Amino acid sequence: MANRNEALPMPSFGSLRLTALRDRLLTNPRFVSWAGAFPLTRLVARKRAADLFDLCAGFVYSQVLLACVKVDAFEILRPGPLSAEDFAQRTRLPIDGALRLLHAAEPLKLVEKRGRGKFGLGPLGAAVKANPGISAMIEHHAHLYTDLADPVALLRGDVSRTALADYWPYADGNRPDALQAHQVADYSHLMSLSLPLVADEVLDSYRLDRHRCLLDVGGGEGVFGESAAARNPDLKVMVFDLPAVADRAKARLTGRDLDKRIDTIGGDFLADPLPTGADVISLVRVILDHDDANALRILKGIHAALPQDGVLLLAEPLAETPGAEPVGTYFNMYLRAMGRGRPRNFDQISALLTKAGFDQIRLKVGRHVLRTGVVTATPQR
Numbered sequence: 001m002a003n004r005n006e007a008l009p010m011p012s013f014g015s016l017r018l019t020a021l022r023d024r025l026l027t028n029p030r031f032v033s034w035a036g037a038f039p040l041t042r043l044v045a046r047k048r049a050a051d052l053f054d055l056c057a058g059f060v061y062s063q064v065l066l067a068c069v070k071v072d073a074f075e076i077l078r079p080g081p082l083s084a085e086d087f088a089q090r091t092r093l094p095i096d097g098a099l100r101l102l103h104a105a106e107p108l109k110l111v112e113k114r115g116r117g118k119f120g121l122g123p124l125g126a127a128v129k130a131n132p133g134i135s136a137m138i139e140h141h142a143h144l145y146t147d148l149a150d151p152v153a154l155l156r157g158d159v160s161r162t163a164l165a166d167y168w169p170y171a172d173g174n175r176p177d178a179l180q181a182h183q184v185a186d187y188s189h190l191m192s193l194s195l196p197l198v199a200d201e202v203l204d205s206y207r208l209d210r211h212r213c214l215l216d217v218g219g220g221e222g223v224f225g226e227s228a229a230a231r232n233p234d235l236k237v238m239v240f241d242l243p244a245v246a247d248r249a250k251a252r253l254t255g256r257d258l259d260k261r262i263d264t265i266g267g268d269f270l271a272d273p274l275p276t277g278a279d280v281i282s283l284v285r286v287i288l289d290h291d292d293a294n295a296l297r298i299l300k301g302i303h304a305a306l307p308q309d310g311v312l313l314l315a316e317p318l319a320e321t322p323g324a325e326p327v328g329t330y331f332n333m334y335l336r337a338m339g340r341g342r343p344r345n346f347d348q349i350s351a352l353l354t355k356a357g358f359d360q361i362r363l364k365v366g367r368h369v370l371r372t373g374v375v376t377a378t379p380q381r
């Protein structure tokens, strides 16, 4: 299947002239000032100015959010509104710092004014508090912000070692199976905290009740495998990940209700054959952190491990998903900092799947804000 961009028709001469005219007008200060005053264009001009302001200030918004998470503001405000003085005391910020944080966080809907001089949780602060995975994601973004301090140097490839490359040590491709427990602990914990929302979305999109055995490749601490087993009482599950991560999965699952139905297996999916015996194999948030050559190697390994009537279930945020386009912006820069991988659109994933020997490739897009793409495919007969 062709890449969506390659398949786009050439724009006509007329539409090229129109877009060139639009570009000239929108960069002309006299036109911009006229459009800002003229009643019919005023609203559009205002909206554009506000969007541009958000783009300029976005980094500051992120830092305000990070500060709130670091001082545990949402937990502190959860039981009820506090005065600025009490908030300062609980967060151990000086009163000026506490007031600045509260006033900065209020327009971002992280906190809100309640009554006389008090502040409570805002709707977005409450949403952060409702999901422990979000706070963990926000905190680990401190590495990303360090790496983005000079975005041009990052894009030129002038940064020798990034903070995110250290955080995801398998990304350098150097004997990932030799990684030690302490090197995989932080990212594995983060993944397992952030997985439940994604797992529900994937399992709502594709029912596993017609399958006997699921192999979750790159299955981390086994959270997806455990959710799948919980929904499907007859399903056996195998979780495959790097040896140090598989050990964490085993330790986490041991003694839990479903551990009799879940096996953990350590290995390197770029070098070792995958275990056989599963009639459905999942890849959740895995191939986006690999370049095409390695993504293809993983998909071929899955093809080899699946029976003829087996199914591949691939789930990850997709580039160019209508309504969730900025997800592509985020992952393009994030994965550049991490050192490997890229977000792909459905056509690009389909092309890789076809090369690896799959067909009947189908897409469903989830409802959550990241709109995880759930792609199913079967080995070609």
Ligand SMILES: C[S@@+](CC[C@H](N)C(=O)[O-])C[C@H]1O[C@@H](n2cnc3c(N)ncnc32)[C@H](O)[C@@H]1O
Binding pocket: 170, 176, 188, 191, 192, 195, 217, 218, 219, 220, 221, 224, 240, 241, 242, 245, 267, 268, 269, 270, 283, 284, 285, 286, 289
């Ligand atoms: C981004 S995480 C996703 C984990 C899990 N599927 C989830 O969504 O939370 C990618 C996973 O792939 C695993 N991984 C990376 N390289 C690997 C390799 N060469 N062999 C086996 N697993 C690998 C990592 O240890 C990690 O658990």
